[in-house]
Structure formats: C-alpha cells, structure tokens
Amino acid sequence: MATTTAAQQRAQSKVEYDAFLAACPSRELLNRISGKWVALILAALGSDGPREPGDVCVGEPRPMRYSELSRMLAGVSQKMLTQTLRSLERDGLVSRAVVPTVPVTVTYELTDLGVSLHHMVRGLKSWAETHMDDVIANRATYDTRTD
C-alpha cells in the first residue's frame, strides 16, 4: 500500500488548510461576530436608546447596564449574556465598569475598536436590508422550480 495518495494527500492538505483557516484573521472575525448574541449586543450598545415604539434607533453609543441589556435583548439567557460580554471585553470591543451603587451595578460600553466594528456590522445590516428581499424571492422561485 505505498500508493496511499488520494486519502492521505487529502488528510495532509486538510491539516494544512485547517491551520490556515485558524490563522486567518477574517475567519476569526467571522467566528466572533457569528455568535448568536454578539451582533445584537453590538447593535444595542452601538446605537439604541431606551427606545420607545416610534424611535429611530440611531442614537449615540451609550453605556448600558447588565440588566438593561438583559431586558432589551429579551430572550437571552443570563449565561449567554455574561459569556458574550466577557468575550467581547476580552477582545477589547467593549469595556466593563463596576459602579459601587446601592446594589452594585455594572455598565458596559463600546470601545473605539468596538465602534469601528459596529460600523462594519451596520454595513452588513444595510446590505441585508436592501438585498435580502431578492434573496428571499430567489429562494421562493428556486423552491417552486424543484417541485
């Protein structure tokens, strides 16, 4: 069996490519922002005020409390909120500040780096808003075509 070629070459190139993938900054960025709550937290910290129904939601970046985020991102578990905020803090995208009030409160805020990333995410968002209809339409025609 000296002619292993196919399978082994495949495994070999796979290892190399996996290493390449792991080192690729774009891929790592994708892993970061593709978390289920990352983009939401970025959006919340980036531009949303306390928002009343008619709000335009394009305010200024503003520090927000843990419980405030928890209420705003309804449906997020405490665990995921904490975990996501921690990872974002670790990456220097948000800053955490403990405020020694009556019961101790914690506020989170976007750093400059976080704001710059937020701009990119908003770019994606605008693409989605302008083109996602086409995508949905394409899906519909594709699905009916295969019927």
Place this chain on the structure above:
Amino acid sequence: MATTTAAQQRAQSKVEYDAFLAACPSRELLNRISGKWVALILAALGSDGPREPGDVCVGEPRPMRYSELSRMLAGVSQKMLTQTLRSLERDGLVSRAVVPTVPVTVTYELTDLGVSLHHMVRGLKSWAETHMDDVIANRATYDTRTD
C-alpha cells in the same frame, strides 16, 4: 399562583424576540455567511485565479468547476461543498451551469447579487486585517491580567 409573571413574561418575550430574530434580515444574512465554507467559496469565486504563490489575488470573478473548487478549498468535504453551493444557488448568490462535455462538468459563478455580497465580505476582511492584531493583543493582556 396567579403571580406567575417573571418566568412566564420571560418565556413570552422570548418567543416574540425569537420570532423577531428569525424575521430579521441582518440575522439571516449572518447565518448565511457565517457558514464554515460560505465565505471561502465567495472568496474563491470572487477574485481568486489559479493563483501562483506571488499572485495578488484581486482578479475578476470567474466561473469555476466543482472539482476546481474542491481542490482549491483543500479540506472541504464533498458533502459540504455541494451543500453550501446549493444553498448559495438557492439564494441566488451563485449560478450553476451544467456543461455537457466528455464527462459532464458543472461550473459555478457569482451572480451580480453574489458579487455585491462579496464586496461586503471584503470589507469585513479588510477590517479584520487591520484590527485583528489589536484584538489579539487585547486578548493577551486580558489573559495575563486574570492570572
């Protein structure tokens, strides 16, 4: 137990928010491009030529064959390549063309929509390339700080 409030309100808002998330175009877009091979395929179809080591990799969008993609994205399984290409085709981001040659071959190419999305992805890529070093540095300092 008429005062269910907390838990039930939570479940309620969760359902509503999950529905909102499912309907949100940005979220759907993220789900799409955060696939492990989606961005790679976009990149491959978007600008990569057969690429020799010194290439700048900013060529023209070019139709590529299935086997060509398979070779280029070393390490991808046939299943995932097929599956990802299908989903991209369904969304109208790539077009599939069967060429009845000697053994039947298939070529894939970015559509206009795919090209526009590719531009956004390149934006993300450039952000990653310029800022990911900072992120890594922040991680390192954060980790040493917690030691």
Place this chain on the structure above:
DNA sequence: GGAAGTAGGCACCTCAAAGTGCGTAGGGGA
C-alpha cells in the same frame, strides 16, 4: 474488464455552542 475521474446522494456520528436550572453574597424593603 478493471481503475479512475466527474458530480454528487444518503446515513450515521461527533462535538461544541447554546439553553436550562440552581446557587451565590450582600444588602434593602415589608
């Protein structure tokens, strides 16, 4: 006639991300 290549389909398995539930400390209000 068997091997190899072309573009996949199908079924099973794995593993990590996300969800669920319970506990914490320390104080404040009824």
Place this chain on the structure above:
DNA sequence: TCCCCTACGCACTTTGAGGTGCCTACTTCC
C-alpha cells in the same frame, strides 16, 4: 424574618452544523 434585587458562576442537557464513509451512473483509458 423572609424574600427579592444585583450580576453573575457552575453543571447538566440539548441540538444542529459539520465530518466521514460508502454508494451511484456514465465514460474513457489502459
């Protein structure tokens, strides 16, 4: 006194994206 608020930590469970292996039908080459 008892419970609830703050912002979490920890352990268990689930789920679905992705991986692996084996299969196809057709053709051409050796």
